[in-house]
Amino acid sequence: MSAALKMAPEAPTPILQCQxxxxxxGGLVALSEVDFTIGAGEVVALLGDNGAGKSTLVKVISGVFPPDSGRVMLGGRELRASSPMDVRDQGIETVFQDLALCDNLGAAENIFLGRELEYKRLGLFRELDQARMKREAKKVLDDMHIRIRDLDAPVRTMSGGQRQAVAISRAVYWKAKLMILDEPTAALGVPEQKKVLDLIRNLKSRNVPVIVISHNMQDVFEVADRAFVMRRGRAVADIKISETTPRDVVSMMIG
Ligand SMILES: Nc1ncnc2c1ncn2[C@@H]1O[C@H](COP(=O)(O)OP(=O)(O)O)[C@@H](O)[C@H]1O
Ligand SMILES: [Mg+2]
Known part of the structure:
Protein backbone atom coordinates (compact mmCIF):
# COMPACT_ATOMS: atom_id res chain seq x y z
CA MET A 1 0.00 0.00 0.00
CA SER A 2 1.45 3.38 -0.88
CA ALA A 3 2.12 5.82 1.91
CA ALA A 4 -0.28 8.30 0.36
CA LEU A 5 -3.19 5.96 0.95
CA LYS A 6 -2.58 5.72 4.64
CA MET A 7 -5.17 7.84 6.28
CA ALA A 8 -4.54 9.82 9.40
CA PRO A 9 -6.70 8.56 12.27
CA GLU A 10 -9.92 10.48 12.11
CA ALA A 11 -9.95 13.49 14.41
CA PRO A 12 -12.89 13.49 16.83
CA THR A 13 -15.71 15.88 15.92
CA PRO A 14 -14.80 19.25 17.35
CA ILE A 15 -17.22 20.49 19.96
CA LEU A 16 -17.26 24.02 18.57
CA GLN A 17 -16.24 25.39 15.21
CA CYS A 18 -16.35 29.00 14.11
CA GLN A 19 -16.09 29.33 10.36
CA GLY A 26 -20.46 50.62 11.90
CA GLY A 27 -17.21 51.25 10.05
CA LEU A 28 -15.11 49.29 12.52
CA VAL A 29 -14.20 45.72 11.59
CA ALA A 30 -14.17 43.91 14.94
CA LEU A 31 -13.80 40.40 13.47
CA SER A 32 -12.69 39.32 10.03
CA GLU A 33 -12.71 35.75 8.65
CA VAL A 34 -12.07 34.13 12.01
CA ASP A 35 -11.85 30.31 12.02
CA PHE A 36 -11.68 28.72 15.43
CA THR A 37 -12.06 25.14 16.66
CA ILE A 38 -12.08 23.50 20.08
CA GLY A 39 -12.45 19.83 21.00
CA ALA A 40 -13.40 17.87 24.11
CA GLY A 41 -11.26 18.51 27.16
CA GLU A 42 -9.17 21.22 25.49
CA VAL A 43 -8.30 24.48 27.19
CA VAL A 44 -7.70 27.23 24.64
CA ALA A 45 -6.45 30.66 25.62
CA LEU A 46 -7.88 33.42 23.47
CA LEU A 47 -5.22 36.10 23.40
CA GLY A 48 -4.74 39.55 21.94
CA ASP A 49 -4.17 43.16 22.82
CA ASN A 50 -7.09 45.34 23.94
CA GLY A 51 -9.54 45.77 21.08
CA ALA A 52 -8.29 42.66 19.22
CA GLY A 53 -11.82 41.26 19.09
CA LYS A 54 -11.67 38.60 21.80
CA SER A 55 -14.84 39.60 23.65
CA THR A 56 -16.65 40.15 20.36
CA LEU A 57 -15.83 36.59 19.28
CA VAL A 58 -17.07 35.30 22.63
CA LYS A 59 -20.27 37.30 22.25
CA VAL A 60 -20.89 35.92 18.77
CA ILE A 61 -20.40 32.36 20.07
CA SER A 62 -22.66 33.05 23.06
CA GLY A 63 -25.53 34.52 21.06
CA VAL A 64 -25.23 38.09 22.34
CA PHE A 65 -25.27 39.19 18.71
CA PRO A 66 -25.20 37.35 15.38
CA PRO A 67 -22.12 37.44 13.15
CA ASP A 68 -22.36 39.46 9.93
CA SER A 69 -20.78 36.54 8.11
CA GLY A 70 -19.73 32.99 8.81
CA ARG A 71 -21.29 30.47 11.13
CA VAL A 72 -20.85 28.79 14.47
CA MET A 73 -21.15 24.99 14.65
CA LEU A 74 -21.80 23.16 17.90
CA GLY A 75 -21.36 19.39 17.84
CA GLY A 76 -21.33 19.41 14.04
CA ARG A 77 -24.59 21.34 13.69
CA GLU A 78 -25.05 25.01 13.00
CA LEU A 79 -25.83 26.86 16.20
CA ARG A 80 -28.95 28.90 15.74
CA ALA A 81 -28.95 31.40 18.53
CA SER A 82 -31.97 33.47 19.36
CA SER A 83 -30.57 34.78 22.66
CA PRO A 84 -27.76 34.18 25.16
CA MET A 85 -30.20 32.16 27.28
CA ASP A 86 -31.00 30.00 24.27
CA VAL A 87 -27.28 29.37 23.68
CA ARG A 88 -26.84 28.52 27.35
CA ASP A 89 -29.66 25.99 27.02
CA GLN A 90 -27.81 24.49 24.08
CA GLY A 91 -24.79 23.90 26.29
CA ILE A 92 -22.47 26.89 26.02
CA GLU A 93 -21.97 28.51 29.41
CA THR A 94 -20.25 31.89 29.37
CA VAL A 95 -18.89 34.07 32.12
CA PHE A 96 -18.78 37.44 30.41
CA GLN A 97 -16.19 40.05 31.19
CA ASP A 98 -18.99 41.94 32.92
CA LEU A 99 -20.03 39.02 35.09
CA ALA A 100 -23.30 37.24 34.42
CA LEU A 101 -24.66 36.57 37.88
CA CYS A 102 -27.63 38.19 39.55
CA ASP A 103 -26.18 40.19 42.42
CA ASN A 104 -29.27 40.15 44.56
CA LEU A 105 -29.72 36.37 44.45
CA GLY A 106 -27.86 33.67 46.34
CA ALA A 107 -25.50 31.00 45.01
CA ALA A 108 -28.18 28.32 44.73
CA GLU A 109 -30.60 30.67 42.98
CA ASN A 110 -27.89 31.72 40.54
CA ILE A 111 -27.05 28.13 39.69
CA PHE A 112 -30.71 27.54 38.86
CA LEU A 113 -31.39 30.93 37.33
CA GLY A 114 -33.84 30.58 34.44
CA ARG A 115 -33.93 26.81 34.91
CA GLU A 116 -35.62 26.58 38.28
CA LEU A 117 -36.70 23.15 39.42
CA GLU A 118 -40.43 23.04 39.81
CA TYR A 119 -42.68 20.54 41.35
CA LYS A 120 -46.40 20.34 41.01
CA ARG A 121 -48.51 20.31 44.08
CA LEU A 122 -52.17 19.46 44.16
CA GLY A 123 -53.30 20.24 40.67
CA LEU A 124 -53.05 23.86 39.66
CA PHE A 125 -50.33 25.19 41.85
CA ARG A 126 -46.73 24.97 40.76
CA GLU A 127 -44.04 25.70 43.24
CA LEU A 128 -40.32 25.98 43.02
CA ASP A 129 -38.56 23.17 44.78
CA GLN A 130 -36.30 25.44 46.83
CA ALA A 131 -35.08 22.72 49.14
CA ARG A 132 -34.03 20.48 46.31
CA MET A 133 -32.32 23.34 44.43
CA LYS A 134 -30.34 24.13 47.54
CA ARG A 135 -29.42 20.49 48.07
CA GLU A 136 -28.29 20.12 44.47
CA ALA A 137 -26.36 23.39 44.58
CA LYS A 138 -24.57 22.27 47.72
CA LYS A 139 -23.71 18.96 46.10
CA VAL A 140 -22.14 20.54 43.02
CA LEU A 141 -20.25 23.15 45.05
CA ASP A 142 -18.89 20.43 47.37
CA ASP A 143 -17.96 18.39 44.37
CA MET A 144 -15.91 21.32 43.02
CA HIS A 145 -14.34 21.88 46.48
CA ILE A 146 -15.96 25.30 46.73
CA ARG A 147 -16.92 26.50 50.17
CA ILE A 148 -19.77 28.96 50.44
CA ARG A 149 -21.10 29.23 53.94
CA ASP A 150 -24.52 30.62 53.18
CA LEU A 151 -26.13 29.56 49.93
CA ASP A 152 -28.82 32.21 50.40
CA ALA A 153 -26.43 35.13 50.86
CA PRO A 154 -26.64 37.42 47.82
CA VAL A 155 -23.67 36.84 45.51
CA ARG A 156 -23.00 40.60 45.71
CA THR A 157 -21.59 39.91 49.18
CA MET A 158 -19.19 37.28 47.83
CA SER A 159 -15.62 37.68 46.73
CA GLY A 160 -14.78 37.79 43.03
CA GLY A 161 -13.37 34.28 43.20
CA GLN A 162 -16.49 32.88 44.83
CA ARG A 163 -18.62 34.52 42.16
CA GLN A 164 -16.50 32.92 39.44
CA ALA A 165 -16.83 29.63 41.29
CA VAL A 166 -20.62 29.91 41.36
CA ALA A 167 -20.69 30.62 37.62
CA ILE A 168 -18.40 27.69 36.88
CA SER A 169 -20.46 25.41 39.15
CA ARG A 170 -23.51 26.33 37.17
CA ALA A 171 -21.74 25.08 34.03
CA VAL A 172 -20.80 21.82 35.74
CA TYR A 173 -24.26 21.26 37.17
CA TRP A 174 -25.94 21.78 33.81
CA LYS A 175 -23.29 19.68 32.04
CA ALA A 176 -22.20 22.43 29.69
CA LYS A 177 -20.65 21.30 26.42
CA LEU A 178 -18.35 24.30 26.45
CA MET A 179 -17.31 26.84 29.06
CA ILE A 180 -16.16 30.33 28.11
CA LEU A 181 -14.43 32.61 30.60
CA ASP A 182 -13.71 36.19 29.54
CA GLU A 183 -10.94 37.48 31.81
CA PRO A 184 -11.97 35.41 34.82
CA THR A 185 -8.97 36.30 36.94
CA ALA A 186 -8.58 39.98 36.05
CA ALA A 187 -10.26 41.33 39.18
CA LEU A 188 -9.07 38.66 41.59
CA GLY A 189 -6.36 38.42 44.21
CA VAL A 190 -3.61 35.84 43.73
CA PRO A 191 -5.10 33.01 45.87
CA GLU A 192 -8.44 33.41 44.10
CA GLN A 193 -6.74 33.40 40.70
CA LYS A 194 -5.20 30.04 41.61
CA LYS A 195 -8.62 28.74 42.58
CA VAL A 196 -10.06 29.71 39.21
CA LEU A 197 -7.18 27.91 37.49
CA ASP A 198 -8.03 24.82 39.57
CA LEU A 199 -11.63 25.09 38.47
CA ILE A 200 -10.53 25.26 34.83
CA ARG A 201 -8.48 22.09 35.37
CA ASN A 202 -11.48 20.51 37.03
CA LEU A 203 -13.62 21.26 33.96
CA LYS A 204 -10.90 19.85 31.70
CA SER A 205 -10.79 16.65 33.75
CA ARG A 206 -14.52 16.33 33.09
CA ASN A 207 -13.73 16.66 29.38
CA VAL A 208 -15.48 20.04 29.19
CA PRO A 209 -13.57 22.28 26.78
CA VAL A 210 -12.76 25.75 28.07
CA ILE A 211 -12.07 28.96 26.17
CA VAL A 212 -10.34 31.38 28.47
CA ILE A 213 -9.40 34.99 27.82
CA SER A 214 -6.60 36.27 30.01
CA HIS A 215 -3.87 38.86 29.99
CA ASN A 216 -1.91 36.88 32.53
CA MET A 217 0.68 34.90 30.56
CA GLN A 218 1.66 32.90 33.60
CA ASP A 219 -1.94 31.70 34.02
CA VAL A 220 -2.18 30.95 30.33
CA PHE A 221 0.97 28.87 30.28
CA GLU A 222 -0.10 27.05 33.42
CA VAL A 223 -3.53 26.01 32.30
CA ALA A 224 -3.98 26.18 28.50
CA ASP A 225 -3.22 23.55 25.87
CA ARG A 226 -3.36 25.97 22.99
CA ALA A 227 -3.08 29.68 22.32
CA PHE A 228 -5.33 31.33 19.75
CA VAL A 229 -3.89 34.75 19.08
CA MET A 230 -5.87 37.61 17.57
CA ARG A 231 -4.78 40.99 16.27
CA ARG A 232 -7.11 43.68 14.99
CA GLY A 233 -9.98 41.28 14.47
CA ARG A 234 -7.98 38.57 12.76
CA ALA A 235 -6.57 35.26 13.92
CA VAL A 236 -2.78 35.49 13.65
CA ALA A 237 -1.70 32.27 15.37
CA ASP A 238 -3.13 29.02 16.65
CA ILE A 239 -0.37 27.23 18.45
CA LYS A 240 0.24 24.58 21.10
CA ILE A 241 1.39 26.03 24.40
CA SER A 242 4.09 23.37 24.58
CA GLU A 243 5.53 24.71 21.34
CA THR A 244 5.73 28.39 22.20
CA THR A 245 6.84 30.85 24.88
CA PRO A 246 5.17 33.82 26.59
CA ARG A 247 7.58 36.09 24.75
CA ASP A 248 6.66 34.71 21.33
CA VAL A 249 2.97 34.95 22.14
CA VAL A 250 3.30 38.59 23.17
CA SER A 251 5.14 39.44 19.97
CA MET A 252 2.38 37.73 17.96
CA MET A 253 -0.18 39.80 19.85
CA ILE A 254 1.46 43.11 19.09
CA GLY A 255 2.73 42.15 15.61
N1 LIG B 1 -20.94 46.98 21.08
C1 LIG B 1 -19.95 47.59 20.41
N2 LIG B 1 -20.18 48.68 19.66
C2 LIG B 1 -19.19 49.27 18.98
N3 LIG B 1 -17.91 48.85 18.96
C3 LIG B 1 -17.62 47.77 19.70
C4 LIG B 1 -18.62 47.08 20.47
N4 LIG B 1 -18.03 46.03 21.08
C5 LIG B 1 -16.73 46.07 20.73
N5 LIG B 1 -16.48 47.10 19.90
C6 LIG B 1 -15.19 47.42 19.28
O1 LIG B 1 -14.74 46.25 18.64
C7 LIG B 1 -13.34 46.08 18.81
C8 LIG B 1 -13.08 44.75 19.50
O2 LIG B 1 -13.52 44.86 20.84
P1 LIG B 1 -13.46 43.66 21.86
O3 LIG B 1 -13.98 42.44 21.19
O4 LIG B 1 -14.14 44.09 23.09
O5 LIG B 1 -11.90 43.52 22.10
P2 LIG B 1 -11.09 42.73 23.21
O6 LIG B 1 -12.06 41.93 24.02
O7 LIG B 1 -10.12 41.88 22.45
O8 LIG B 1 -10.38 43.77 24.02
C9 LIG B 1 -12.86 47.28 19.60
O9 LIG B 1 -12.38 48.24 18.71
C10 LIG B 1 -14.11 47.75 20.31
O10 LIG B 1 -14.06 49.13 20.58
MG1 LIG C 1 -12.55 41.98 26.09
Missing amino acids: GIGKRF
Whole structure:
Protein backbone atom coordinates (compact mmCIF):
# COMPACT_ATOMS: atom_id res chain seq x y z
CA MET A 1 0.00 0.00 0.00
CA SER A 2 1.45 3.38 -0.88
CA ALA A 3 2.12 5.82 1.91
CA ALA A 4 -0.28 8.30 0.36
CA LEU A 5 -3.19 5.96 0.95
CA LYS A 6 -2.58 5.72 4.64
CA MET A 7 -5.17 7.84 6.28
CA ALA A 8 -4.54 9.82 9.40
CA PRO A 9 -6.70 8.56 12.27
CA GLU A 10 -9.92 10.48 12.11
CA ALA A 11 -9.95 13.49 14.41
CA PRO A 12 -12.89 13.49 16.83
CA THR A 13 -15.71 15.88 15.92
CA PRO A 14 -14.80 19.25 17.35
CA ILE A 15 -17.22 20.49 19.96
CA LEU A 16 -17.26 24.02 18.57
CA GLN A 17 -16.24 25.39 15.21
CA CYS A 18 -16.35 29.00 14.11
CA GLN A 19 -16.09 29.33 10.36
CA GLY A 20 -15.25 32.61 8.67
CA ILE A 21 -16.74 34.80 11.37
CA GLY A 22 -17.02 38.49 10.49
CA LYS A 23 -18.46 41.28 12.63
CA ARG A 24 -18.54 45.03 12.11
CA PHE A 25 -19.66 47.84 14.35
CA GLY A 26 -20.46 50.62 11.90
CA GLY A 27 -17.21 51.25 10.05
CA LEU A 28 -15.11 49.29 12.52
CA VAL A 29 -14.20 45.72 11.59
CA ALA A 30 -14.17 43.91 14.94
CA LEU A 31 -13.80 40.40 13.47
CA SER A 32 -12.69 39.32 10.03
CA GLU A 33 -12.71 35.75 8.65
CA VAL A 34 -12.07 34.13 12.01
CA ASP A 35 -11.85 30.31 12.02
CA PHE A 36 -11.68 28.72 15.43
CA THR A 37 -12.06 25.14 16.66
CA ILE A 38 -12.08 23.50 20.08
CA GLY A 39 -12.45 19.83 21.00
CA ALA A 40 -13.40 17.87 24.11
CA GLY A 41 -11.26 18.51 27.16
CA GLU A 42 -9.17 21.22 25.49
CA VAL A 43 -8.30 24.48 27.19
CA VAL A 44 -7.70 27.23 24.64
CA ALA A 45 -6.45 30.66 25.62
CA LEU A 46 -7.88 33.42 23.47
CA LEU A 47 -5.22 36.10 23.40
CA GLY A 48 -4.74 39.55 21.94
CA ASP A 49 -4.17 43.16 22.82
CA ASN A 50 -7.09 45.34 23.94
CA GLY A 51 -9.54 45.77 21.08
CA ALA A 52 -8.29 42.66 19.22
CA GLY A 53 -11.82 41.26 19.09
CA LYS A 54 -11.67 38.60 21.80
CA SER A 55 -14.84 39.60 23.65
CA THR A 56 -16.65 40.15 20.36
CA LEU A 57 -15.83 36.59 19.28
CA VAL A 58 -17.07 35.30 22.63
CA LYS A 59 -20.27 37.30 22.25
CA VAL A 60 -20.89 35.92 18.77
CA ILE A 61 -20.40 32.36 20.07
CA SER A 62 -22.66 33.05 23.06
CA GLY A 63 -25.53 34.52 21.06
CA VAL A 64 -25.23 38.09 22.34
CA PHE A 65 -25.27 39.19 18.71
CA PRO A 66 -25.20 37.35 15.38
CA PRO A 67 -22.12 37.44 13.15
CA ASP A 68 -22.36 39.46 9.93
CA SER A 69 -20.78 36.54 8.11
CA GLY A 70 -19.73 32.99 8.81
CA ARG A 71 -21.29 30.47 11.13
CA VAL A 72 -20.85 28.79 14.47
CA MET A 73 -21.15 24.99 14.65
CA LEU A 74 -21.80 23.16 17.90
CA GLY A 75 -21.36 19.39 17.84
CA GLY A 76 -21.33 19.41 14.04
CA ARG A 77 -24.59 21.34 13.69
CA GLU A 78 -25.05 25.01 13.00
CA LEU A 79 -25.83 26.86 16.20
CA ARG A 80 -28.95 28.90 15.74
CA ALA A 81 -28.95 31.40 18.53
CA SER A 82 -31.97 33.47 19.36
CA SER A 83 -30.57 34.78 22.66
CA PRO A 84 -27.76 34.18 25.16
CA MET A 85 -30.20 32.16 27.28
CA ASP A 86 -31.00 30.00 24.27
CA VAL A 87 -27.28 29.37 23.68
CA ARG A 88 -26.84 28.52 27.35
CA ASP A 89 -29.66 25.99 27.02
CA GLN A 90 -27.81 24.49 24.08
CA GLY A 91 -24.79 23.90 26.29
CA ILE A 92 -22.47 26.89 26.02
CA GLU A 93 -21.97 28.51 29.41
CA THR A 94 -20.25 31.89 29.37
CA VAL A 95 -18.89 34.07 32.12
CA PHE A 96 -18.78 37.44 30.41
CA GLN A 97 -16.19 40.05 31.19
CA ASP A 98 -18.99 41.94 32.92
CA LEU A 99 -20.03 39.02 35.09
CA ALA A 100 -23.30 37.24 34.42
CA LEU A 101 -24.66 36.57 37.88
CA CYS A 102 -27.63 38.19 39.55
CA ASP A 103 -26.18 40.19 42.42
CA ASN A 104 -29.27 40.15 44.56
CA LEU A 105 -29.72 36.37 44.45
CA GLY A 106 -27.86 33.67 46.34
CA ALA A 107 -25.50 31.00 45.01
CA ALA A 108 -28.18 28.32 44.73
CA GLU A 109 -30.60 30.67 42.98
CA ASN A 110 -27.89 31.72 40.54
CA ILE A 111 -27.05 28.13 39.69
CA PHE A 112 -30.71 27.54 38.86
CA LEU A 113 -31.39 30.93 37.33
CA GLY A 114 -33.84 30.58 34.44
CA ARG A 115 -33.93 26.81 34.91
CA GLU A 116 -35.62 26.58 38.28
CA LEU A 117 -36.70 23.15 39.42
CA GLU A 118 -40.43 23.04 39.81
CA TYR A 119 -42.68 20.54 41.35
CA LYS A 120 -46.40 20.34 41.01
CA ARG A 121 -48.51 20.31 44.08
CA LEU A 122 -52.17 19.46 44.16
CA GLY A 123 -53.30 20.24 40.67
CA LEU A 124 -53.05 23.86 39.66
CA PHE A 125 -50.33 25.19 41.85
CA ARG A 126 -46.73 24.97 40.76
CA GLU A 127 -44.04 25.70 43.24
CA LEU A 128 -40.32 25.98 43.02
CA ASP A 129 -38.56 23.17 44.78
CA GLN A 130 -36.30 25.44 46.83
CA ALA A 131 -35.08 22.72 49.14
CA ARG A 132 -34.03 20.48 46.31
CA MET A 133 -32.32 23.34 44.43
CA LYS A 134 -30.34 24.13 47.54
CA ARG A 135 -29.42 20.49 48.07
CA GLU A 136 -28.29 20.12 44.47
CA ALA A 137 -26.36 23.39 44.58
CA LYS A 138 -24.57 22.27 47.72
CA LYS A 139 -23.71 18.96 46.10
CA VAL A 140 -22.14 20.54 43.02
CA LEU A 141 -20.25 23.15 45.05
CA ASP A 142 -18.89 20.43 47.37
CA ASP A 143 -17.96 18.39 44.37
CA MET A 144 -15.91 21.32 43.02
CA HIS A 145 -14.34 21.88 46.48
CA ILE A 146 -15.96 25.30 46.73
CA ARG A 147 -16.92 26.50 50.17
CA ILE A 148 -19.77 28.96 50.44
CA ARG A 149 -21.10 29.23 53.94
CA ASP A 150 -24.52 30.62 53.18
CA LEU A 151 -26.13 29.56 49.93
CA ASP A 152 -28.82 32.21 50.40
CA ALA A 153 -26.43 35.13 50.86
CA PRO A 154 -26.64 37.42 47.82
CA VAL A 155 -23.67 36.84 45.51
CA ARG A 156 -23.00 40.60 45.71
CA THR A 157 -21.59 39.91 49.18
CA MET A 158 -19.19 37.28 47.83
CA SER A 159 -15.62 37.68 46.73
CA GLY A 160 -14.78 37.79 43.03
CA GLY A 161 -13.37 34.28 43.20
CA GLN A 162 -16.49 32.88 44.83
CA ARG A 163 -18.62 34.52 42.16
CA GLN A 164 -16.50 32.92 39.44
CA ALA A 165 -16.83 29.63 41.29
CA VAL A 166 -20.62 29.91 41.36
CA ALA A 167 -20.69 30.62 37.62
CA ILE A 168 -18.40 27.69 36.88
CA SER A 169 -20.46 25.41 39.15
CA ARG A 170 -23.51 26.33 37.17
CA ALA A 171 -21.74 25.08 34.03
CA VAL A 172 -20.80 21.82 35.74
CA TYR A 173 -24.26 21.26 37.17
CA TRP A 174 -25.94 21.78 33.81
CA LYS A 175 -23.29 19.68 32.04
CA ALA A 176 -22.20 22.43 29.69
CA LYS A 177 -20.65 21.30 26.42
CA LEU A 178 -18.35 24.30 26.45
CA MET A 179 -17.31 26.84 29.06
CA ILE A 180 -16.16 30.33 28.11
CA LEU A 181 -14.43 32.61 30.60
CA ASP A 182 -13.71 36.19 29.54
CA GLU A 183 -10.94 37.48 31.81
CA PRO A 184 -11.97 35.41 34.82
CA THR A 185 -8.97 36.30 36.94
CA ALA A 186 -8.58 39.98 36.05
CA ALA A 187 -10.26 41.33 39.18
CA LEU A 188 -9.07 38.66 41.59
CA GLY A 189 -6.36 38.42 44.21
CA VAL A 190 -3.61 35.84 43.73
CA PRO A 191 -5.10 33.01 45.87
CA GLU A 192 -8.44 33.41 44.10
CA GLN A 193 -6.74 33.40 40.70
CA LYS A 194 -5.20 30.04 41.61
CA LYS A 195 -8.62 28.74 42.58
CA VAL A 196 -10.06 29.71 39.21
CA LEU A 197 -7.18 27.91 37.49
CA ASP A 198 -8.03 24.82 39.57
CA LEU A 199 -11.63 25.09 38.47
CA ILE A 200 -10.53 25.26 34.83
CA ARG A 201 -8.48 22.09 35.37
CA ASN A 202 -11.48 20.51 37.03
CA LEU A 203 -13.62 21.26 33.96
CA LYS A 204 -10.90 19.85 31.70
CA SER A 205 -10.79 16.65 33.75
CA ARG A 206 -14.52 16.33 33.09
CA ASN A 207 -13.73 16.66 29.38
CA VAL A 208 -15.48 20.04 29.19
CA PRO A 209 -13.57 22.28 26.78
CA VAL A 210 -12.76 25.75 28.07
CA ILE A 211 -12.07 28.96 26.17
CA VAL A 212 -10.34 31.38 28.47
CA ILE A 213 -9.40 34.99 27.82
CA SER A 214 -6.60 36.27 30.01
CA HIS A 215 -3.87 38.86 29.99
CA ASN A 216 -1.91 36.88 32.53
CA MET A 217 0.68 34.90 30.56
CA GLN A 218 1.66 32.90 33.60
CA ASP A 219 -1.94 31.70 34.02
CA VAL A 220 -2.18 30.95 30.33
CA PHE A 221 0.97 28.87 30.28
CA GLU A 222 -0.10 27.05 33.42
CA VAL A 223 -3.53 26.01 32.30
CA ALA A 224 -3.98 26.18 28.50
CA ASP A 225 -3.22 23.55 25.87
CA ARG A 226 -3.36 25.97 22.99
CA ALA A 227 -3.08 29.68 22.32
CA PHE A 228 -5.33 31.33 19.75
CA VAL A 229 -3.89 34.75 19.08
CA MET A 230 -5.87 37.61 17.57
CA ARG A 231 -4.78 40.99 16.27
CA ARG A 232 -7.11 43.68 14.99
CA GLY A 233 -9.98 41.28 14.47
CA ARG A 234 -7.98 38.57 12.76
CA ALA A 235 -6.57 35.26 13.92
CA VAL A 236 -2.78 35.49 13.65
CA ALA A 237 -1.70 32.27 15.37
CA ASP A 238 -3.13 29.02 16.65
CA ILE A 239 -0.37 27.23 18.45
CA LYS A 240 0.24 24.58 21.10
CA ILE A 241 1.39 26.03 24.40
CA SER A 242 4.09 23.37 24.58
CA GLU A 243 5.53 24.71 21.34
CA THR A 244 5.73 28.39 22.20
CA THR A 245 6.84 30.85 24.88
CA PRO A 246 5.17 33.82 26.59
CA ARG A 247 7.58 36.09 24.75
CA ASP A 248 6.66 34.71 21.33
CA VAL A 249 2.97 34.95 22.14
CA VAL A 250 3.30 38.59 23.17
CA SER A 251 5.14 39.44 19.97
CA MET A 252 2.38 37.73 17.96
CA MET A 253 -0.18 39.80 19.85
CA ILE A 254 1.46 43.11 19.09
CA GLY A 255 2.73 42.15 15.61
N1 LIG B 1 -20.94 46.98 21.08
C1 LIG B 1 -19.95 47.59 20.41
N2 LIG B 1 -20.18 48.68 19.66
C2 LIG B 1 -19.19 49.27 18.98
N3 LIG B 1 -17.91 48.85 18.96
C3 LIG B 1 -17.62 47.77 19.70
C4 LIG B 1 -18.62 47.08 20.47
N4 LIG B 1 -18.03 46.03 21.08
C5 LIG B 1 -16.73 46.07 20.73
N5 LIG B 1 -16.48 47.10 19.90
C6 LIG B 1 -15.19 47.42 19.28
O1 LIG B 1 -14.74 46.25 18.64
C7 LIG B 1 -13.34 46.08 18.81
C8 LIG B 1 -13.08 44.75 19.50
O2 LIG B 1 -13.52 44.86 20.84
P1 LIG B 1 -13.46 43.66 21.86
O3 LIG B 1 -13.98 42.44 21.19
O4 LIG B 1 -14.14 44.09 23.09
O5 LIG B 1 -11.90 43.52 22.10
P2 LIG B 1 -11.09 42.73 23.21
O6 LIG B 1 -12.06 41.93 24.02
O7 LIG B 1 -10.12 41.88 22.45
O8 LIG B 1 -10.38 43.77 24.02
C9 LIG B 1 -12.86 47.28 19.60
O9 LIG B 1 -12.38 48.24 18.71
C10 LIG B 1 -14.11 47.75 20.31
O10 LIG B 1 -14.06 49.13 20.58
MG1 LIG C 1 -12.55 41.98 26.09
